[in-house]
Amino acid sequence: MRQVMYSQFGDESVLQLTEQAVPSIEKDQLLIRVKAVSINPLDWKVYGGEMTLMSGSKFPKSVGIDFAGLVEQTGSAITQYTVGDPVMGLLDAFKGGALADYIVVKATDVAPKPANTSFEQAAALPVTGLSAIQIIDQLAAVKANQEVLINGATGGVGVFAVQIAKKRGARVTAVVSTKGVAAVTAWGADTVIDYTKQRLDQLNQRFDVVIDLSTKLPFAEAKRLMKPRAVFVSTLPSPVSLLSSFVNNLFSGKKHKILILKPTATGFSTLTKLAEDGLQIVLDKTYALANVQEAYREARRGKGIGKSVIVMD
Template sequence: MKKVQYNQFGDESVLDVVEQAVPAIKNDQLLIRVKAVSINPLDWKVYGGEMTLMSGSKFPKSLGIDFSGIVEQTGSAVTRFKAGDAVMGLLDVFKGGALAEYIAVSQTDIAPKPTNLSFEQAAALPLTGLSALQIIDQMASVGPNQDVLINGATGGVGVFAVQLAKKRGARVTAVVGTKGVAQAANGGADTVIDYTRQSVNHMHQLFDVVIDLSTKLSFTEAKSLMKPKAVFVSTLPSPVALVSSFVNNIFSGKKRKILIVKPTAEGLATLSKLAEADLQIVLNKTYPLSNVREAYREARRGNIVGKSVIVLD
């Protein structure tokens, strides 16, 4: 089978498509024939060597976090799925491995693919959808009549964060590039700011929640946008940031929180139900596996609305 691996940290040139044996499964695992895998910013932070504390430095390393596919085989202890089931799921966010024609997973790593979604759409949902759920419902506890600022509101997480914040009754201000203005409005944002025309730092409004998904708005800058008891959430974990947020939250009413995604089967099931209802899933572009370097190179340049996906068929 074909699989994406790399043997050193670097840019997209280190990514190779190699031939490997189809993995054998244990009694509590399933063999998935992968149909699609989504691209996430965390991917290039890992293969670029920025996350070695979490990912480790042992090679070769694999790539790809969230995926969709079809159950090919089940272990004797698997009870929730059978061969032929269409599923979606995600692997360890710092180790990856989904970019392969076949993968071995636990049944807690997957959920049924929503019947109304294509495999490409389903692959774009798990990691960014779970991230948005965790931010909106757990980290920020967004509720009715709160003012929420989402910086980077039409990226992978942002598309879902806007919709979920609106479902919780918040007033949402979305900060996007020019390409994302229409999508932010379609997603339900009450106010849309094109950052190429107006700086977020010059806004004359205070917010209960500030969510930075672009990694370009620092907590120091965000403080001037926050109400006295507001919460700031960012998505770029690092040892320095984690320690800094811990110290800040002891002494300051303005809280700083950093997302470290905690995948759960319950979260995947919740996403599946939301997608079967009315959750919008926005695809930017799809690529064949043979174009993996180009796919990641284009995604890393940014200014993308929604998610890019690699198709393995």
């Protein structure tokens, strides 16, 4: 089978299409025939060597976190899935491995694919959809009538964060480039800030929740946008940021919380229901597996709206 692997840290040129044996499963596992895999910013941070404390430095490594596909084989202890079932799911964020024709997972790693989604759309759901749910419903605990600022609102998580925050009754201010203004307006944002025309540090408004999905708004700068007991959520955990947020939260009414994605059955259930109820899934571009280097190179430039997906043709 085909699998994307890399044997050293670096840019997209380290990603190589290799031939590997189809993996075997144990009694509590599933063999999935992968149909589509989405691209996530964490991917290039891992293969770029920025996350070695969490990913380790042992090679070879593989790439790809969330996927959609068909159940190819079930272990003897599996009762909830049968061969041919369409599923979506995700692998360990720091180990990856989804960019392969076949992958082995546990039943807890997958959920039924929403019936109204394509495999490409379903592959774009798990990481960013579950992240948005965890941010909006748990870390920020967004409530009706709260003022929520989402910086970087047209990325993979932003697409869902805007929509889910609106479903929770919040008033959403979305920060995007000129290209994204129409999109976030269509998703329901109440106010749109084009950062090419207006700087955040010139805003007079204060917010109950500030969510930075761009990784370009540090907590030190976000504090001036926050009400006295507001919550700031960022999405790139590191030992330094985790420690500083812990210390801050002991003494400050302005809380800094960091997303560490923890997939749960409840999260998958919420995500599936949202998708079946019409949650918009925005795909920026799809690529063939043979073009994996190009796919990651273009995604890392960050100019698209929504998620890019690699199709296992």
